[in-house]
Amino acid sequence: MIESFFKGLKDILDQKYILVEEIDKAPYLTDWRKRFTGKAQAVVLPGSSDEVARIVKLCASNNISIVPQGGHTGFCGGATPDGSGNQIIMNFKRMNQIREIDIANQTITLEAGCILQAIQEKAASNGFLFPLSLGAEGSCMIGGNLSTNAGGTNVLRYGNARDLCLGLEVVTASGEIWDGMKGLRKDNTGYDLRDLFIGSEGTLGIITAAVMKLYPLPISQWTTLVAVENIVSSIALLNLFQKRATSLLTGFEMMTKESLDLNEKHFPQMANPLQGKPPYTVLIELSDYESEAHVRQLLESILEEAFESDLISDAVIASNLSQANAFWQMREHITLAQAEEGANLKHDITIPLSSLDSFISETDKLMRTKFPGVRIINFGHLGDGNLHYNIAPPLGMDPKIFNETHEKPIHELVYEQVERCKGSISAEHGVGQLKLEGLRAHKGAVAHDLMKTLKRALDPQNILNPNKVVSI
Structure with a gap:
């Protein structure tokens, strides 16, 4: 079966875009924080939506799961394979074309592998602002930004990635291409499929292209x-x-x-x-x-x-x-x-502004009482209540040992405080595999079961980024 699968891949892609040697696969197997490392049968580099669709169909017929991957800058392991060695990684760096800038409609149409900074620069050269901006913009890709509903520093005025997106092109789990690239600001024709795929981290469909809003450049x-x-x-x-x-x-x-x-x-x-x-x-x-x-x-x-x-x-x-x-x-x-400085425990959370002072003062006090010497590195997008509430080990303590021994109780403490304040355990980094275990308790049984129902309906074989966001 494996031989026929790779033969099928070679019918779709040139051999140079199918990476199977360990040295070639290595850069794609470990996340940016070096927290998650997995294995993969191959890393494939499609160059078009059609190639993506054909690869997905091939994987479905061989029951091989796919991990979509952009710039691999995420913090939650959402684009990192598991340890089975049975998955393939689909990286989008070859799909980096800006298809169109529509001056009248103030939109930009682009492929999923476009680097965020390149989009900003292209927009600026045409007299427009593309306002999505984050620390990894020099290497993150728009497909990944959309799959996690990325936020960044301009959310206060322009909103998250979801708010900036008007249309999507998506490859479904069956290998069909959904063309939702109309770029309309009003389209009230039933379910909003676009918003369903944005933020789903490639678990419901694979985003291959998008139509995004542009704004006039400020003077x-x-x-x-x-x-x-x-x-x-x-x-x-x-x-x-x-x-x-x-x-x-x-x-x-x-x-x-x-x-x-x-x-x-x-x-x-x-x-x-x-x-x-x-x-x-x-x-x-x-x-x-x-x-x-x-x-x-x-x-x-x-x-x-x-x-x-x-x-x-x-x-x-x-x-x-x-x-x-x-x-x-x-x-x-x-x-x-x-x-x-070394490994630390990250929390990407949202707190209502009315509860922010209470959250910080009480959580800081509890943290320092229960875990003496820890360093609290707290910063974030105050305008939308998004805190990056990170915990570093005491000076002189090995960060790896600290994380191994303190991760669970520290996460539990922070998340209990988030629940007390009616906040969210993920503001802009997504769920990935890092927050998978606690999502049901946070979302509630009804919401979590609805998410599982959607996953089963759109990906019955569970081949699209399994065990990320929700497990079925």
Whole structure:
């Protein structure tokens, strides 16, 4: 059977796009965090939706499961194979064509393997903004962004990947191609299949192309760092900016002193320019379609009100694009600093803003009481309540040993607090295999069983990314 399967693959793909040697497969088998490593019979590199469909049909007839993979930058092991060695990985790096930019419709049509940064640059060269932006944008692919419903730094103004998507092309578990690439902003004809596949991590169908929204490029952007004493003041500051700046507010990122200290340890050039290393540093960005003077005056006016209300104690406004980029790099390098420091326990959670102060203060206290010496690296997209609440081992303790002995109780503590605050255990990283076990308890039996019903209906053979998101 295996011989006939590989013969079938060679009828679809050139041999050079079928990787079977261990040295060639190795880069595709371990996730970015080096937390999950699996095995695969082969890594296949399709070049078109038709090739994807033919490969899926071949796998279905041979009962071989498929792990779709983009840039492999995820944090939850959603694009990493299991340890059986029976699966194949389908990587989309060859499917990287931008098919069309529709000026009138303000959309961009592209294949799943397009690198996010390349999409941003192509849009900008045509006078548009593609607002999806995250730390891995230099290597992550739009197919992966859609499969996890990625968020990033611009969610506050533009929404998640789902909000930016107007149409999809999807290969089903039976190897059929669903063409939903109309690019319409209104289409009220029954079930919304597009939203069903977005966020499903390749478990219901394989996204091969998409139609995404574009926006006019802002004329000016102003970025500032402000010093804040506590979460209550941070939320009050957010409310002030939302009231005064409304839709001009495009970024509102929170960083704790501990996260920026770790940043400076590994990247000394990224020291916090604010005085006294405040407990919380907030990065704020305003984007305007009027003059630079207009948004600058508005920013200064809001900051003046924030000073008068004792919401902030210091502020630095970027004087040029280079300094603005440096502020954003401070925020984006926290994840890299964690990687340099060693393994840590990550939590990508969402908390209602009204419960955020309670969550942080109580969870911090419990964490430090139960696990003395741990370092809490807390940062995130405060504007939408998305925290990256990460726990690093005490200084001097082996990170691997710490994770092996502390992972379960620390995850349980954090997730219990998330439930107490009616939050979510995954904001933008997805479920993958990391959060599979606890999903039923979090979603509730009814919701979880509905998800299993959908999986069985759309993938009865369970060949699309099995044991990710939901097990059947």
